[in-house]
Amino acid sequence: MNTIIVNRELCNGCKRCFQACFIDVIKWDADAKRPVIAYPEECVQCMFCELNCDQGAIKVHPKYESYLFPRESLV
């Protein structure tokens, strides 16, 4: 699966990464005011969390070989 890293020191709790995720991979910890990478196995490397972080506090490393795609069912 993709690796999504949050630098909790750089993060300022703006929630942008959580809002930018269009498939609920990222949840929000309201007490800690930090994102929770809850379902990384469903991440589709759209990069919107990283793109929208003004602090550079979140990074996505795609691992395409584990992306869910029916490789053996093409024809």
Place this chain on the structure above:
Amino acid sequence: MSERMNTDVLVVGGSIAGLVAAITAKEQDPGLDVTVVEKYSSGYSGKANRGAGIMLILGDHTPEEFAQFYLKHIGMYLNNQTTLLKYASMLNSGAEAIEKWSGKVDKDESGRFRSLKWASKIVGKKEDGRPIFDQNVPYPWTLVAIDLDYMREVRKYARKAGVRFVDRTGMVDLLTDGGKVAGIVGYDIDSGGQCVFGARAVVLACGNQCYRIMPMWSAARGEGVAAAFRAGAKFANCEFGSFYNWTNLDHFESDMGVEYALYNDKGENVGRPLIKEIHPDISADVVAEWYKQTVAGNGPLHYRMHENPLMPYLTSVLGSDAYHNRPYADRFWGYLFFNAFSQQTNDHVVPGLVGEFGGLWVDENMATTIPGLYAAGDLCVQGSRAWGATAQPGRHRGSGIGFATFSGRVAGPFAAGYAAGAQAPSLQDEQIEAIDRRVTAPLKSSGTMRPMEMVAEIQKVMQPLGNSLYRHEDRMNKALARVEELKALLPQLKADDPHHMFGVNECEATLLCAEMFFKASLERKGSLGWFLREDYPEPSKDGLQWITVQSKDGQVSVGKERVPLETYPFRP
């Protein structure tokens, strides 16, 4: 504990179609309460901010020119010409509206939209290094570019206009009262709490079905399709919901124009011979050729990128600031291309199923067959029949945002007009309880199957080109049988949190879409436009007909309607 809320116009889905519908409903009648309900976060959700960010406009061409070209080369006259002409006539003003709401449409130094026609060729460079294009191409439309953070600005505009937003709440079903729409049932995707909305009118704008195969289309899981079906709405042109994009299995990003440079393993260009003089975009014939070559043992198929004549257009529009000024989009595409090309190990190319299954039937006012229920965006592209015998994006790129903006600007005001004259809805507890039992069942299930396991099984039925593109009765019957087997497994799906509860609801919706797709496909006995049958290679002798789908006692029932060509201005 259930939360209850009432509103006049309820818009389901906070991507561009829903935002546009909400703004225009509010502007039509500022006294109405307009609410947008979004499963994730409106202004970020959906796919209208994760594509090329190009929007079709007519430029100097007339709606009639556009329609005549479109009918002949793309729609094959299987179009609702009334809606096609209305769509065409509202494209230019649609781009102006997006600019008014977002300020994000790219403009030149004089403040005019900087447009570029599809497939234009570079013929020189300006002093500042920007390319000069020869835009003398035979397509009666052009494209403007929008920076991909535009939806955030549109949401801000909507909020200032008085639109109310409820984020993190996903719709699972519609409520009806005496055959009319009465509201929706939703759940908080974080807490799992139920939220019931009563509404005088509802606009469904929550996307179509893309089977979670290609990455950028992953959010389109068909819950709106399924909810409308269960409520009794009619569908049309469902058999056209199988768009494919070229991709590479090393990274799954999309390529355009591959068909010009598609080679089999013997070194023969097998795409270009199938390209006609008028080739607005990828056709089903060239995708089918990939299938035929592979089945014949001539694979893998190769893409020689340097021979793609679209590259000057593509590289100037995507992932660079060579032509347009779009800093956010440049960064976005920069990320994707860097990641993709740093991982690509070969030039193999495959068609990846995008799907874009959105057959909710609407008339030219975006009204569905259920009083008070309207639709906008991808959910009703095929069902509007405006585009005829083609899959979305309709062989004219830039049409996704184009259609979303058009249909939102029509659905919003008509929904507002309906709401102004409608009675306050009466919500029936039995309906709400039945929906709750269905949706929460996976939380109590003793099964062990996970939603993502089901997604993988559905993908294996939908992705094969022999099932979904180059179709044959025998293969489709086998695919349908597998869909039925998977439907029987739905009670085995287990959810242990709201995320997976939604996941199960999505799987149920996806299987329903698959069933509608194959049943409609079996009914169309002839090849036309994007729709190809190996066993019926010629157009049907029965004339132009729309295949319709509707629930009959909860089952998928298929019918036919003749296209009323005699009432339309243009004929084959």
